[in-house]
Amino acid sequence: MKRRLLLVSNSTLHGGGYLDHCQQHICDFFGKDVKRVLFVPYALHDRDAYTKTARNKFKTLGYEVDSIHEAADPVAAVGGAEAIFIGGGNTFRLLKSLYDNKVVTEIRRRVMEDGIPYMGSSAGTNVATISINTTNDMPIVYPPSFSAIGLVPFNINPHYLDPDPHSRHMGETREQRITQYHEEPDTQSVLGLREGSMLLVEGNKATLLGSTKARLFSREKPSMEYDPGSDLSFLLTDTH
Amino acid sequence: MKRRLLLVSNSTLHGGGYLDHCQQHICDFFGKDVKRVLFVPYALHDRDAYTKTARNKFKTLGYEVDSIHEAADPVAAVGGAEAIFIGGGNTFRLLKSLYDNKVVTEIRRRVMEDGIPYMGSSAGTNVATISINTTNDMPIVYPPSFSAIGLVPFNINPHYLDPDPHSRHMGETREQRITQYHEEPDTQSVLGLREGSMLLVEGNKATLLGSTKARLFSREKPSMEYDPGSDLSFLLTDTH
Numbered sequence: 032m033k034r035r036l037l038l039v040s041n042s043t044l045h046g047g048g049y050l051d052h053c054q055q056h057i058c059d060f061f062g063k064d065v066k067r068v069l070f071v072p073y074a075l076h077d078r079d080a081y082t083k084t085a086r087n088k089f090k091t092l093g094y095e096v097d098s099i100h101e102a103a104d105p106v107a108a109v110g111g112a113e114a115i116f117i118g119g120g121n122t123f124r125l126l127k128s129l130y131d132n133k134v135v136t137e138i139r140r141r142v143m144e145d146g147i148p149y150m151g152s153s154a155g156t157n158v159a160t161i162s163i164n165t166t167n168d169m170p171i172v173y174p175p176s177f178s179a180i181g182l183v184p185f186n187i188n189p190h191y192l193d194p195d196p197h198s199r200h201m202g203e204t205r206e207q208r209i210t211q212y213h214e215e216p217d218t219q220s221v222l223g224l225r226e227g228s229m230l231l232v233e234g235n236k237a238t239l240l241g242s243t244k245a246r247l248f249s250r251e252k253p254s255m256e257y258d259p260g261s262d263l264s265f266l267l268t269d270t271h
Numbered sequence: 272m273k274r275r276l277l278l279v280s281n282s283t284l285h286g287g288g289y290l291d292h293c294q295q296h297i298c299d300f301f302g303k304d305v306k307r308v309l310f311v312p313y314a315l316h317d318r319d320a321y322t323k324t325a326r327n328k329f330k331t332l333g334y335e336v337d338s339i340h341e342a343a344d345p346v347a348a349v350g351g352a353e354a355i356f357i358g359g360g361n362t363f364r365l366l367k368s369l370y371d372n373k374v375v376t377e378i379r380r381r382v383m384e385d386g387i388p389y390m391g392s393s394a395g396t397n398v399a400t401i402s403i404n405t406t407n408d409m410p411i412v413y414p415p416s417f418s419a420i421g422l423v424p425f426n427i428n429p430h431y432l433d434p435d436p437h438s439r440h441m442g443e444t445r446e447q448r449i450t451q452y453h454e455e456p457d458t459q460s461v462l463g464l465r466e467g468s469m470l471l472v473e474g475n476k477a478t479l480l481g482s483t484k485a486r487l488f489s490r491e492k493p494s495m496e497y498d499p500g501s502d503l504s505f506l507l508t509d510t511h
């Protein structure tokens with residue numbers, strides 16, 4: 032298994048600029064061999080503006096950005112990519128566009144078989160998992176399936192938020208929402224990545240990085256807290 | 272058009288009991304002629320416990336509750352109902368169950384043609400509208416469509432929440448989420464019902480009730496605030 036993944040909870044941390052909080056991890060992850068990164072801006076409506084933002088940031092880190100929406104043939108663009116970065120926005124719009132452009136299978140193949148590095152942020156992290164069942168986003172469009180690229184066999188909840196004991200709002204807390212997911216049969220573990228945290232996957236090894244703890248929710252088990260630096264490789268075994 | 276609807280933002284208001292904040296409106300809405308209300312508990316996992324909660328509350332208001340999940344034939348239960356109440360929970364689970372039990376069309380027929388009163392709360396309000404595209408819930412299951420019962424030709428966002436200027440969380444605000452919906456073509460107006468508010472529809476007349484204002488979002492137009500008591504009948508014309 033060649034896969035290499037950097038799955039980031041959020042692209043911007045309060046008070047910082049775009050991808051600032053994880054820029055050192057991005058450079059470590061793509062390394063010196065990667066020159067060009069294929070960017071997927073499908074999660075936002077204005078793909079040109081989004082590409083400009085990503086291109087400017089990656090240039091400061093020493094990488095050129097090609098956007099998949101500028102390519103005549105998206106599948107060929109994935110086929111020839113050295114590395115992929117899928118940005119955040121609306122997860123439903125993103126997944127629908129990935130299916131509409133028929134790149135889901137090709138991204139999986141390039142990452143799992145060819146070993147090209149995959150970075151995702153927020154919605155781009157959701158679609159890297161088994162399914163988008165644990166996104167926080169509003170279902171503004173109807174994708175043909177909630178099954179996603181499936182680079183890891185579990186779910187992630189990005190922007191994980193602890194319950195606010197002072198809230199007077201009666202909508203479900205994030206924890207209650209994930210509990211509802213686990214009331215359904217055959218549902219996978221959900222890694223709640225708080226803002227500031229990210230998961231690095233190299234082959235069959237998974238490590239929590241960043242500045243915040245993560246919370247793991249598993250069906251019919253108590254939830255667990257993990258510190259940055261924790262080895263979460265057990266999540267990569269299908270039987271977990 | 273005989274339709275009579277009471278579409279409530281939330282079933283419980285902070286500090287109060289189940290349906291306390293709208294109980295007078297419930298009695299006014301169902302009136303003296305209705306004796307039995309058909310309850311739909313599909314949005315929560317424990318349908319028995321949920322039915323008990325609804326049954327106990329409605330008993331104090333003078334109504335008997337039959338639950339659709341206790342009926343041998345759900346379509347026949349809808350066919351014979353005097354009134355319907357769909358409770359809140361997870362909107363995706365609710366809509367999928369409505370489709371799985373083949374009651375979407377029959378509920379629409381009974382309400383739109385026979386004029387039986389329909390009350391919804393939270394997820395039960397979402398499914399009464401044109402689609403569930405503007406629910407806040409987590410997509411824990413995949414329904415066969417986001418199209419809903421369609422008792423009104425627009426969308427509602429229940430539990431509407433104003434942006435918190437002190438928040439350090441970087442997930443989208445509710446307003447940003449609704450804006451993303453309106454970036455998509457042919458999307459309907461979204462009535463943001465804050466907790467404490469509800470919409471009463473009688474035929475072609477719609478009135479905002481409750482203790483909080485509502486905010487209306489329309490595609491390519493500025494959003495608007497409406498006070499309790501406002502006439503929102505213009506939302507019922509398909510051309511809005």
Ligand SMILES: [Ca+2]
Pocket residue numbers: 119120121122153154167168443
């Ligand atoms: Ca998002």
Ligand SMILES: [Ca+2]
Pocket residue numbers: 203359360361362393394407408
């Ligand atoms: Ca809900």
